[in-house]
Amino acid sequence: xxxxxxxxxxxxxxxxxxxxxxxxxxxxxxxxxxxxxxxxxxxxxxxxxxxxxxxxxxxxxxxxxxxxxxxxxxxxxxxxxxxxxxxxxxxxxxxxxxxxxxxxxxxxxxxxxxxxxxxxxxxxxxxxxxxxxxxxxxxxxxxxxxxxxxxxxxxxxxxxxxxxxxxxxxxxxxxxxxxxxxxxxxxxxxxxxxxxxxxxxxxxxxxxxxxxxxxxxxxxxxxxxxxxxxxxxxxxxxxxxxxxxxxxxxxxxxxxxxxxxxxxxxxxxxxxxxxxxxxxxxxxxxxxxxxxxxxxxxxxxxxxxxxxxxxxxxxxxxxxxxxxxxxxxxxxxxxxxxxxxxxxxxxxxxxxxxxxxxxxxxxxxxxxxxxxxxxxxxxxxxxxx
Numbered sequence: 254x255x256x257x258x259x260x261x262x263x264x265x266x267x268x269x270x271x272x273x274x275x276x277x278x279x280x281x282x283x284x285x286x287x288x289x290x291x292x293x294x295x296x297x298x299x300x301x302x303x304x305x306x307x308x309x310x311x312x313x314x315x316x317x318x319x320x321x322x323x324x325x326x327x328x329x330x331x332x333x334x335x336x337x338x339x340x341x342x343x344x345x346x347x348x349x350x351x352x353x354x355x356x357x358x359x360x361x362x363x364x365x366x367x368x369x370x371x372x373x374x375x376x377x378x379x380x381x382x383x384x385x386x387x388x389x390x391x392x393x394x395x396x397x398x399x400x401x402x403x404x405x406x407x408x409x410x411x412x413x414x415x416x417x418x419x420x421x422x423x424x425x426x427x428x429x430x431x432x433x434x435x436x437x438x439x440x441x442x443x444x445x446x447x448x449x450x451x452x453x454x455x456x457x458x459x460x461x462x463x464x465x466x467x468x469x470x471x472x473x474x475x476x477x478x479x480x481x482x483x484x485x486x487x488x489x490x491x492x493x494x495x496x497x498x499x500x501x502x503x504x505x506x507x508x509x510x511x512x513x514x515x516x517x518x519x520x521x522x523x524x525x526x527x528x529x530x531x532x533x534x535x536x537x538x539x540x541x542x543x544x545x546x547x548x549x550x551x552x553x554x555x556x557x558x559x560x561x562x563x564x565x566x567x568x569x570x571x572x573x574x575x576x577x578x579x580x581x582x583x584x585x586x587x588x589x590x591x592x593x594x595x596x597x598x599x600x601x602x603x604x605x606x607x608x609x610x611x612x613x614x615x616x617x618x619x620x621x622x623x624x625x626x627x628x629x630x631x632x633x634x635x636x637x638x
Contacts, residue, residue, distance in 0.1 A: 269478065272478055273476060273477060273478055276477035276478060276481070277477055280477060282317070283317050289314055289315070289316060290381065290423075293312050293314060293323075294307060294310065294312065295307050295310055295312055295314075295323060295325070296381070296423060297329070298424050298443075298445055299424075299443070300441075300442040300443055301390060301394070301427070301441065301442065301443070302383075302387050302390055302391060302426070302427065302443070303387065303423060303424045303425055303426035303427065303443045304380075304382070304423045304424045304426075305328075305329050305380060306325050306328070306329025306330055306331070306380060307325060307329050308325060308326065308327050308328060308329045309325060309326070309327060310323065310324070310325045310329075311323070311324050311325075316355075316356065316615075317614065318356065318612045318613065318614055318615070319356040319612070321354075321356055321357055321358050321361075322358050322359065323359070324359050330376075330377055330378055330379075330380070331353060331354060331359050331362060331364075331377055331379075332364070332376055332377050333359055333360070333365050333368070335368060335374040342373050342374070342400045342638060343373065343374045343375075343376065343397070343398065343399040343400055343401075344364075344367070344373060344374070344375040344376065344399060344400065344401045344402075344403060344634065345376050345378060345392070345395075345397060345399045345401070345402045345403070345542075346363075346364050346375065346376065346377055346378060346379065346402075346403045346405070347378045347379065347383075347388040347389075347391065347392055347402070347403070347404050347405065348378075348379040348383070348388065348403075348404065348405030348407075348547075349379060349380065349381065349382060349383045349384070349388075349405065349407060349410070350379070350380075350381040350382065350617060351379070351405060351407060351549055351617060351618060352364070352377060352378075352379025352405050353377070353379035353380055353381050354377075354379070354623070355381070355615070355617035355618070356612055356617055356618070356619065356620075357618070357620060357623055361620055361623060362377055362623065363377075363623050363626050363627045363630065364376065364377035364379075365377070366623070366624065366627045367627055367630060367631055367634065370627075370631055371631060371634060371635070371638070373634075373638070376397070376399075378391060378392070378395075379405070381423075382413075382419075382423050383413075384409075384410045384412075384413025384414050384426075385404065385406065385410045385413070385414055385526060385529050385530065386413065386414045386426075386427065386428065386429050386525075386529055387413075387426060387427070388404060389529050389532060389533050390427065390438075392533065392536065393532075393536060398540070398542075399540070399542045400542055400543065400637065400638070401542055401543045401544075401545065401634060401637050402533070402537050402542055402543070402544050402545070403544075403545045403546075403547055403630070403634075404530070404533060404544070404545075404546050404547070405546075405547050405549060406546055406547065406548045406549065406583060407549045407551070408551045408576065408579065408580065410526070411519065411522040411523065411526060411579065411583075412522070413426075414428070414429065414522060414525050414526060414529065415428075415518060415521065415522050415525070416428065417439065417440040417443075424443060424444075424445060425440065425443050425444055426440070426443060427439065427440050427441040427443055428440050429525055429528070429529060430525075431524065431525060431528060436525075436528050436529065436532065463499060466498060466499040466500055467499060469500060470499060470500050470501070470502070473500065474502070483495070483501050483502070486501070487501065487566075488562060488565040488566070488569070489565075489569075490569065492569075493569045493570065496570075519575070519579060519582075523579075523582050523583070523586065526583065526586065527586045527590070530546065530586070530587070530590070530592060531590060534590065534592055543593070543637050544592060544593060545593050545594065545595065545633060545634075545637075546587055546592055546593070546594040546595070547594070547595050547626075547630065548580065548583065548584065548587075548594060548595065548596040549626075550580070550596070550597065550598045550601045551576045551580065552611055552616045553574060553576045554576050554577055554580065554598060554601075555598060555601040555602040555605050556605055556609075556611075557605070557606070580596070580598075584596055595629060595630070595633055597629050600625075600629060604625055608621055609621070609622075610622030610625055
């Protein structure tokens, strides 16, 4: 019996160690392939916008979920040469990584497919990491004529416009503030180096039990096996118990800094966004072109698997995600200012029930997702022409 117990623990240790090593290698490569932007040479510093695409590049990108070829034009954007007949119609599109085309070859981009089907020149001015503020600055500085301008909006644009020093792989960025009811551009020209934000450390003694639980938690989180187990436990009552005993980190997706600003900052972010999009509207009117805002639904509002997770977080922790509430607020801004927009939330819900529109991990559009968005935009753009 003793020999059996010894063998059991020996095999258990060997299996545990093997799985731990495998997971460490897995996450090492996952992190490596997920942070390809800094190593790609596809982005360069820009004193006005913070960063832009490097011009005339041809780079094969390999991420954890895909391989794709990025080709940039003389301005650093992913525009294909338009071979069709120019009929005085042109569409300019501004957005972030969803429009830029994460996971997609140039020929598969929303803009490329629209240009091909509509026989109209469609220019893609999307850039990874851009917020609505940077997109507006880029648009304002262009001298290109167009019949239609499309601005993409995603939830984290509200986070982007509140900051000039984001924790992203890119340089710092400019930021608009409101002073006397007017937009004022700050942090421009943009510095080359990100500022180091010092946070005040407060030593609050919460007692011996807290210090012991904090130490035990740090030891547990050294193991990748434990991290994976805890990432699943967070959605049940045992995970809640661990969290209350300070043995589990704050449940995943309850950290709102990435998708939306902290709750108290949402009204300010919405106010700045309204000012910026009104400036875009005014600029379009002066140029004699139409404006459409395409609101990309957050995956948390249409993917059933994620919605179930959010519901568990609400029940267990009282978590208020506010995704739909904030998107409704943006929709109301566009409505009351007479700005034409597309918010295809129900279309996304119906289509996602049939096939996935995004990649599993980083939630950017798959080829099918980009094709679906293209089809929605095609129908709307045809109304303008």
